[in-house]
Amino acid sequence: MNNVFVYCEIEKTIVEEVSLELLTKGRKLADQLGVELEAICAGTDIKGKVESQVLPYGVDKLHIFDAEGLFPYTSKPHTSILVNLFKQEKPQICLMGATVIGRDLGPRVSSCLKSGLTADCTALKIGEYDDTKSGKHYDQLLYQIRPAFGGNIVATIVNPDHRPQMATVRSGVMKAETKDPNYKGEVIIQDVAKFVPETDFVVKVLDRHVEKAKNNLKGASIIVSGGYGVGSREDFNLLYEFAQEIHAEVGGSRAAADAGFCDCDLQIGQTGVTVRPKVYIACGISGAIQHVAGMKESGIVISINTDPDAPINQLADYVIVGSVQEVLPKLIKYYKKNSK
Amino acid sequence: MSYKIVVLAKQVPDTRNVGKDAMTPEGTVNRAALPAIFNPEDLNALEQALRLKEQNPGSTVSILTMGPPRATEVIREGLYRGVDNGYLLTDRAFAGADTLATSYALSMAIRKIGGCDIIMGGRQAIDGDTAQVGPQVAEKLGINQVTYTEEILSLKDGKITVKRHIDGGVETVEAPLPVLLTVNSTADPCRPRNAKLLMKYKRAMAPMEMPQDGTLPYAEQYKKKPYLTVTQWSVADVDGDLQQCGLAGSPTKVKAVQNIVFKAKESKTFTASDGDVEALIQELLANHTIG
Structure with a gap:
């Protein structure tokens, strides 16, 4: 009981x-x-x-x-x-x-x-609750905490x-x-x-295909992640190119997945995968709460964004103010030059 | 064989296009600043329903929505695309409903419509992202459910065969009617409005949208064309139990709402110049962040 x-x-x-x-x-x-x-x-x-x-x-x-x-x-x-x-x-x-x-x-x-x-x-936490309407007090309720309303608020239910x-x-x-x-x-x-x-037992499963996850986002130590600011599916290739150089996995925000810039299974955030990499490189990601919910435990955060006031910059260790299209090729170039 | 199909649709604030004024200074949501739209995945469901109607002559598609009078807009959008009729479930007593109270109200309306073979809706609504109302309506009606539908493969002999998304793959399931399906955004997109239907239904309104002081424009048209008046139901109209509706019927309560402000870290800012990018790479390599 x-x-x-x-x-x-x-x-x-x-x-x-x-x-x-x-x-x-x-x-x-x-x-x-x-x-x-x-x-x-x-x-x-x-x-x-x-x-x-x-x-x-x-x-x-x-x-x-x-x-x-x-x-x-x-x-x-x-x-x-x-x-x-x-x-x-x-x-x-x-x-x-x-x-x-x-x-x-x-x-x-x-x-x-x-x-x-x-x-x-x-x-999820245990806590007390006072119902203002009924005046009843509850000692040990389950606080169910989640972002809501498109991630603009965090609600405790x-x-x-x-x-x-x-x-x-x-x-x-x-x-x-x-x-x-x-x-x-x-x-x-x-x-x-x-x-x-x-x-x-009325619904019959006629056929079933399950594949191992195509990516290893959950276990990755470095993630290069793209948002709406990447601009197109073609420019998402820049992320793959950079990721290959630095041995990283590629992820995306919901905005990028919705826009078709990347596949849905790459989505990081509340309604996607939650990741804890050593390094998280956010490319053109504004930093909506739902996205942050899926990456906030990352070690070092690097943000590339044209907007110096993008919310994600608040939790970044390094901020590069500039477009993804301009900055990523330079990162690739100077990584190649300096790492060898 | 013809089927009676009901599409559940919700009018939602467009949370994907949130501007800077979306939050009030007090930290609550400023609904007025967000455009109200047809929940995207409900449009995917609508398309599947309309296709079933076309493939099975004699079938009907109705659209059911719960919300304030202005939510009739989603019913009009449905009519413009080929649904036969719409039902607006509206009552102050529905306000503050969580998913359980919402599904109770919808299930009572579906009972009132009566004889439904297939009920469809989007997988989830973008304002809550819970994906709960579909399965809860199915449970309240005691019928089968198939969630995460990608494609309807066949409908015959009282059975529907559906390709659905599962974690890491797909599966094909066969379910006897009546059934409730929830449809994913990856299913085919909804057709655009039909120009003829747009002309036919553009003045369609629910009674609560009409001015009550006798100043209704084109009033004679509503007498001649009954399809221009959208069916509107209150709690009493669907024989609803007030204790199970709205705030009273919602087991979940919102304890607190917080506008999360990120704590700013000490961050180093660089420009996109070659010199800055190279300096950053050198620092990251030197402190073993990468490489």
């Missing part, structure tokens, strides 16, 4: 990185609240394969739902698992990845339980009266850290038929 739950996403038998990140965060929240951390794994042939991936993150109870039809994911069976388990266990918090699966499942579960859900949180307090978090926002490789948690093999009616 009243515990913190994390829904773990599973690709075949491998627990996704984002779920491990959330288990780490979930463990911290549970410690703060003085409750247990519970995890849910649902899939096909996962028994005996997921326990060792999940328990070391400090999971006190692992609920395994193993049956035909639970992989690949479809909405209804996984919804029934969570809804019926939550009716029984009454968690106070439920976290899931802000992935395609989490953003399909979370709203459906929250609608059924009539509990609140906050999407794409960039921070609470769910005072409804449980569970649900939040989704993007991959890479939290850090995965195991608690103890030999952490002793209880494993509960649940009877899927008791949770999922046969009529839930």
